[in-house]
Amino acid sequence: MNLLFLGDLVGRAGRDVVVDNLPKLRRDLAVDFVVANVENAAGGFGITQKLLNELFAAGVDCATTGNHVWDQKETVAFIGSEPRLLRPLNFPQGTPGKGAGVFQTARGKKVVVANLMGRLFMDPLDDPFAAAEALLKTYRLGGNADAILFDFHGEATSEKMAFGHFLDGRVSFVVGTHTHVPTADHMVLEKGTAYQSDAGMCGDYDSVIGMEKANPVLRFTRKLPTERLSPANGAGTMCGVLVETDDATGLARRIAPVRVGGKLEPALPKWASALAAAK
Amino acid sequence: MNLLFLGDLVGRAGRDVVVDNLPKLRRDLAVDFVVANVENAAGGFGITQKLLNELFAAGVDCATTGNHVWDQKETVAFIGSEPRLLRPLNFPQGTPGKGAGVFQTARGKKVVVANLMGRLFMDPLDDPFAAAEALLKTYRLGGNADAILFDFHGEATSEKMAFGHFLDGRVSFVVGTHTHVPTADHMVLEKGTAYQSDAGMCGDYDSVIGMEKANPVLRFTRKLPTERLSPANGAGTMCGVLVETDDATGLARRIAPVRVGGKLEPALPKWASALAAAK
Amino acid sequence: MNLLFLGDLVGRAGRDVVVDNLPKLRRDLAVDFVVANVENAAGGFGITQKLLNELFAAGVDCATTGNHVWDQKETVAFIGSEPRLLRPLNFPQGTPGKGAGVFQTARGKKVVVANLMGRLFMDPLDDPFAAAEALLKTYRLGGNADAILFDFHGEATSEKMAFGHFLDGRVSFVVGTHTHVPTADHMVLEKGTAYQSDAGMCGDYDSVIGMEKANPVLRFTRKLPTERLSPANGAGTMCGVLVETDDATGLARRIAPVRVGGKLEPALPKWASALAAAK
Amino acid sequence: MNLLFLGDLVGRAGRDVVVDNLPKLRRDLAVDFVVANVENAAGGFGITQKLLNELFAAGVDCATTGNHVWDQKETVAFIGSEPRLLRPLNFPQGTPGKGAGVFQTARGKKVVVANLMGRLFMDPLDDPFAAAEALLKTYRLGGNADAILFDFHGEATSEKMAFGHFLDGRVSFVVGTHTHVPTADHMVLEKGTAYQSDAGMCGDYDSVIGMEKANPVLRFTRKLPTERLSPANGAGTMCGVLVETDDATGLARRIAPVRVGGKLEPALPKWASALAAAK
Ligand SMILES: [Fe+2]
Ligand SMILES: [Fe+2]
Numbered sequence A, B, C, D: 001m002n003l004l005f006l007g008d009l010v011g012r013a014g015r016d017v018v019v020d021n022l023p024k025l026r027r028d029l030a031v032d033f034v035v036a037n038v039e040n041a042a043g044g045f046g047i048t049q050k051l052l053n054e055l056f057a058a059g060v061d062c063a064t065t066g067n068h069v070w071d072q073k074e075t076v077a078f079i080g081s082e083p084r085l086l087r088p089l090n091f092p093q094g095t096p097g098k099g100a101g102v103f104q105t106a107r108g109k110k111v112v113v114a115n116l117m118g119r120l121f122m123d124p125l126d127d128p129f130a131a132a133e134a135l136l137k138t139y140r141l142g143g144n145a146d147a148i149l150f151d152f153h154g155e156a157t158s159e160k161m162a163f164g165h166f167l168d169g170r171v172s173f174v175v176g177t178h179t180h181v182p183t184a185d186h187m188v189l190e191k192g193t194a195y196q197s198d199a200g201m202c203g204d205y206d207s208v209i210g211m212e213k214a215n216p217v218l219r220f221t222r223k224l225p226t227e228r229l230s231p232a233n234g235a236g237t238m239c240g241v242l243v244e245t246d247d248a249t250g251l252a253r254r255i256a257p258v259r260v261g262g263k264l265e266p267a268l269p270k271w272a273s274a275l276a277a278a279k
């Protein structure tokens, strides 16, 4: 199975590059399931029902979030009736919405997606390692789950790599989000879990993590009030990661970066295109 | 001019992959000047005079550091007599060593290297933006400096990107270090400065940021004393970034990742190899 | 009932002032139960079985801790067989020792003591508010507990005050520890819980939070390696808080600071002495 | 000379208790100079020109601030023409306003006030220790300054105590602000500088650091959007510190807490009242 993960969509630039390219890419790369982190899709802050529906229409199957999940007021209200939108699993008991879900692909495969949030240099939260461990009591790769994907929304590379090794051999794919910069450390870990420290953002990279660059620079050089940040709206780069899983074990066979459009160097996995062409 | 920057060398795996590959790579890519961050070269913690000399012998021209600069006791004593070893420029007045230096390449070009440290999610320090601004009162690209390279040792991508844009058009290359994971956002910014959020580490990526993975995972899952971390000693990946500058302006023409050995996907800039072959 | 809480004992100065004064003070103030935070009792770092026994002998009934609980190697081994020593309740499942205990006073009253750790500006941990809530499913003030005392080991005053109000009316006493400075905000909250943001330390206040002052000052003014900190060994001040509870409800009637010896202004609750004298 | 320092005024409760009590207190305690931290005076967030004038009219001679200095939009504009309002001295070069000032008392004495901000658990800033050191090149106690007072706005007790010892013998009084809780560690340090880790707030203590308590508690127990915090408007406590300096040396002879009104235990230095009565 081919799983495509798209990093934090930031503003219009991020949504546009995804909506414009995802439908064709899904076909070209023979993608079975698409997960996208949407925590910055609405003007850089949060997600609305309307924008979410546009992304589902463009081929996103499941949306994850992070610290920005509640930035739009309406989200708390609609998340309970939208099982395809996840918030971090290790949020406190009683938080609206869910942190993990089971989804069915067009070919009838079961994909479990979980959204966790890291703690190093982040807000206080309950242990994401323990939350992952608990979830894996319910879902077993190669058992009741054909693929398991974890979006680990965090800052520190040490925590992300530790989380990857912690789950190695038990899930298909651990991918980091939140830094808005793609890392080049995609690899299949020792026991078969695909890993990349950060998927990067879908957005305009002529910016400071997706935001118009003038104000963020001022925030670092002065101690004065700054206007609210707004997303950079130049050409966006779609930043994603493609993972091919083994149908029998659910573990990863290959992982490769996917980058389309905008300022970053393009990347497409040749193997996936070849496979798709052969179908 | 071709500038090669190598990210944080971590332990023996990091030193070995550099010493084994740098001499040939310097020739193949027609590199004029090599800067390497060595803050984790000695068993993961700091740098010694002996190891530094081995790296100079292998082709490193200038060594930068970061928060781990003083991890080895001898470093405070010898840094004053080793102008090729830098510590962060924005350390307090009176700190031994220097945070910037001017170096001459074999072809007689002047390269300024500066080592700054970020503040977001890092220890308290004086403003690195102001320190950079002050340094650029002394050195002018295309004037008394043929190339200017800044190693910005920091955690947060927002601060790193802001720092890049802050210096855009005034220096040849801003490269981040400290996260030990290479980013895939190498680009030439709007006004001609080459930029990459993090060079990654030279070390064994089957690890947690270069360290044997068992203990770091325990540190995230338990609240109990853990043994001292030690570097992972599997095959290392050399992670670097190559920048080609314009001889007239000192600004960047091209930037590309360089990855050799170990677990990460290899990368070499074709243009550099072609240029070298043509010489 | 009269509950006496003593803030973090730091080194020899802290132990001495407690051992020298507690026996008489217990009598003079008619104290029924003494809890002391001992996380810095052993040379400023952690606690040993031997020192703990000396404190029990001097009149401490229960010892709490915090982030320094494991600083002495032996503690992990002996905590399981010493129910009078608590570690933070919101440490991960599987951590040796307990975070709460039920104790019997000489007059047969049941006192519940819980040790929680805050998260603001502290290491990542599970939610202390949720942990407290869960514990109060087991113990009910005025029901199966005659008094309930929470040592909330934390940095931020906002988190401490929020924790106090969160438990107001459900426990006898919430006292903060960890900053090593006594606060002057002792009060009985709206619904009857006694509260003080920090008990302060038992130790030498001619210091930096109990440590010889020269090295800590250097740590703030230089970025260079500093020698290990060692406790200041001048005359110590015993810093505590006395709470009188209502025997029927278990709620607080009065709260007052107790300070004896050393550099700080002395304080003793007149009502307690009067009560003791009248007995 | 008698110096009175008042901790962070929070909202109407804080302003009212000061305006109602300061005039009489100035006379009763024979106060020569009053400094008040006003960073939360305007609805909990910042300060306006109008409110500042009311405080000056009530007897405040100089106002200090901290991280909330710019919370009201107008402050950046008027601070340049109001020398009695200080912002932290270690803000970046080019910041409007000043971080220190020289003031004349009614009896013709020169008082230097400086406002510094700490860095531990605070936003990145330049070194406050170095900034203090530089200021003391200009002002010498017992020379061109009859008294020197530093408001050190910070979180960590370790940094505050280190700052106190760093200046011991060179200034009259180092007082901390920002935690909104008064500490009971008022003392004259070894070489004659008066010190208290935090002055506490002037405001309603039936609150979370001066704010209505319901919302802050929710912020600690849930991960959901919360309404903006608003100041608690019950009866306020005025929290201050009185220091008597030696007219010849400018060093401190005595220090004592001043607490009037509201929920906290009242405190007034008997020596000051006696002195005033004797005049
Ligand atoms: Fe994001
Ligand atoms: Fe995020």
Ligand SMILES: [Fe+2]
Binding pocket: B008, B039, B040, B066, B068, B178, B179, B180
């Ligand atoms: Fe490093």
Ligand SMILES: [Fe+2]
Binding pocket: B039, B066, B067, B068, B153, B177, B178
């Ligand atoms: Fe580092």
Ligand SMILES: [Fe+2]
Binding pocket: C008, C039, C040, C066, C068, C178, C179, C180
């Ligand atoms: Fe402590």
Ligand SMILES: [Fe+2]
Binding pocket: C039, C066, C067, C068, C153, C177, C178
């Ligand atoms: Fe502590």
Ligand SMILES: [Fe+2]
Binding pocket: D008, D039, D040, D066, D068, D178, D179, D180
């Ligand atoms: Fe404040």
Ligand SMILES: [Fe+2]
Binding pocket: D039, D066, D067, D068, D153, D177, D178
């Ligand atoms: Fe503040």
